Amino acid sequence: MNPGPPPRRSFGAEVATGVGDAFRPVVRLLDRFGDHVILLARSLAWLPRRPFRPANYLEACEYIGVGSLPIVLLVGFFTGAVMGLQAVYAFRQFQLESFAGGTTGKALAVELAPVLSALMVAGRSGAGIATELGTMRITEQIDALESMAVSPLQFLVLPRLIAGMLMAPILSLLFFIVAMVGCYFLAVVVQHVDHGQFVLHTRDLLTTTDVAQGMLKSIVFGLIVTLIGCYQGFNASGGGRGVGLGTTRAVVFSSVTILISDYFLSDILLRVMSSDTGVR
Amino acid sequence: MSDADDAPLARAHPRWHLRVRGLTKSFGAKVVLDKLDLDVERGKVNVIIGASGAGKSVLIKHFMCLLRPDRGAIWVDGTDVFALATQPLSVFRRKFGLVFQFSALFDSLTVEENCAFPLREHTKKSKAEIKDIVRDRLAALGLDGMQAMYPGSLSGGQRKRVGLARALVLEPEILIFDEPTTGLDPLATRNVDDMILGVMERYKVTSVVISHDMASVFRIADRIAMLHERQILVAGTVDEIRGSDIPYLYEFIRTSGVAAAGAAP
Ligand SMILES: Nc1ncnc2c1ncn2[C@@H]1O[C@H](COP(=O)(O)OP(=O)(O)OP(=O)(O)O)[C@@H](O)[C@H]1O
Numbered sequence A: 001m002n003p004g005p006p007p008r009r010s011f012g013a014e015v016a017t018g019v020g021d022a023f024r025p026v027v028r029l030l031d032r033f034g035d036h037v038i039l040l041a042r043s044l045a046w047l048p049r050r051p052f053r054p055a056n057y058l059e060a061c062e063y064i065g066v067g068s069l070p071i072v073l074l075v076g077f078f079t080g081a082v083m084g085l086q087a088v089y090a091f092r093q094f095q096l097e098s099f100a101g102g103t104t105g106k107a108l109a110v111e112l113a114p115v116l117s118a119l120m121v122a123g124r125s126g127a128g129i130a131t132e133l134g135t136m137r138i139t140e141q142i143d144a145l146e147s148m149a150v151s152p153l154q155f156l157v158l159p160r161l162i163a164g165m166l167m168a169p170i171l172s173l174l175f176f177i178v179a180m181v182g183c184y185f186l187a188v189v190v191q192h193v194d195h196g197q198f199v200l201h202t203r204d205l206l207t208t209t210d211v212a213q214g215m216l217k218s219i220v221f222g223l224i225v226t227l228i229g230c231y232q233g234f235n236a237s238g239g240g241r242g243v244g245l246g247t248t249r250a251v252v253f254s255s256v257t258i259l260i261s262d263y264f265l266s267d268i269l270l271r272v273m274s275s276d277t278g279v280r
Numbered sequence B: 001m002s003d004a005d006d007a008p009l010a011r012a013h014p015r016w017h018l019r020v021r022g023l024t025k026s027f028g029a030k031v032v033l034d035k036l037d038l039d040v041e042r043g044k045v046n047v048i049i050g051a052s053g054a055g056k057s058v059l060i061k062h063f064m065c066l067l068r069p070d071r072g073a074i075w076v077d078g079t080d081v082f083a084l085a086t087q088p089l090s091v092f093r094r095k096f097g098l099v100f101q102f103s104a105l106f107d108s109l110t111v112e113e114n115c116a117f118p119l120r121e122h123t124k125k126s127k128a129e130i131k132d133i134v135r136d137r138l139a140a141l142g143l144d145g146m147q148a149m150y151p152g153s154l155s156g157g158q159r160k161r162v163g164l165a166r167a168l169v170l171e172p173e174i175l176i177f178d179e180p181t182t183g184l185d186p187l188a189t190r191n192v193d194d195m196i197l198g199v200m201e202r203y204k205v206t207s208v209v210i211s212h213d214m215a216s217v218f219r220i221a222d223r224i225a226m227l228h229e230r231q232i233l234v235a236g237t238v239d240e241i242r243g244s245d246i247p248y249l250y251e252f253i254r255t256s257g258v259a260a261a262g263a264a265p
């Protein structure tokens, strides 16, 4: 059967539709953002209410923290090593290779440790949360919780959000420490940079403010990863395929959100915690 | 649709335990329930029949506010369900036991932990007491000895029974079964029917059963309501339903192979 000619429409209507189409992604994005904020607020509202169920929090901390630990440490060591390698080669042109530790350390503490460790957590725990809650949603286990007068927000979502905010900074700190070990190993042991000089310049350049900045970012990233994972799981539909899609989305959305929000967080933190860098 | 329509809803009614008025629910553009009215009789087995996809599961999920309607109200003993705030709603939900269509057991917990879950959440009973209660319930359903198994390794029929045990531990006033016999062999179906009747005898609850299986329906039902085209097409006692000459209902019963006694041509 041939489709007939499209019905004639007025120019104004066409323009209105066109403009509407153009803005649709923006409107949808804002809509989604709002949904996440609502999920966050409704979950946090359960925080002061009994029962507190410490076991759920411990389990979530273990899942996020211990679960992501090996991969965070592995990636941390090699990130530190490669950054150290690049820095030594770059600074060697000016005989300044002993600065490798300090500069690498700053980059690691403020940016690389929080961002990379959060990406690891997103890939592992964020995906896991989306799958687990998604499966519980489509097999009606979440409805079952509710039918037994247990709030799924309090029972499932809140512990994961809190665990994310607690564990992400710890993982980031461990990432940073291991990365510095990797950097030291590469610079001092492999590239024969002087030990005393390396440590001295690292101490000079790297401040506790840098590390604190990184950890503050991590708290936000931990929340982002777990919130997006919970959201995708909670709103899963359409069987196993739907759960899979939700998991993919959780990883993609949280990775993108981490990288974008990192820019804005950096901007804010540099203004507020203005260290010795002079960026205003 | 019933003789209860003019009685005030905000007061507990001696005969009607749960009363649905004007319930309308849509998902997106799809209207699933439209101004639906239903009365559930106290202390009886109320069966809801209807085609697959008619909205039976959606309807019963409104009973304890697992879904919120677009319009309409449900009254349980004078309580307006959808007007309840979070805390009272949580207390209210303990009146219900819901056996889900696909069991909805927590797959990270063992059979025993599944059944113990409502007790752990809502009572101050000791571990030993809970263990005893759970063993008692499981034994009554022929499941003793399966405490340590995970739901993943049970058969469909066993999962249904564990789901029932879980729904029973808090001794609910209203017990809801979503298709307890679908997908079971004839003997298991008979077992589940006996189990429902046994529960009725032992705990004096009001029950709502969703079912397609007319043989089983006529075995257990006190009242039958048919959900068709977004509304209750007809509701009444078993004899009224058997004797009904509404074409769709008649066809539904006739094709199921169970003789609709009164209306047989
Ligand atoms: N969460 C939902 N989102 C969108 N549509 C839904 C949702 N839940 C149910 N529906 C739709 O509502 C309709 C009724 O579904 P319901 O599960 O209540 O049917 P049912 O009568 O229980 O059928 P069955 O006997 O097969 O279990 C279906 O068409 C289904 O697609």
Ligand SMILES: [Mg+2]
Pocket: B056, B057, B058, B101, B178, B179
């Ligand atoms: Mg159903």
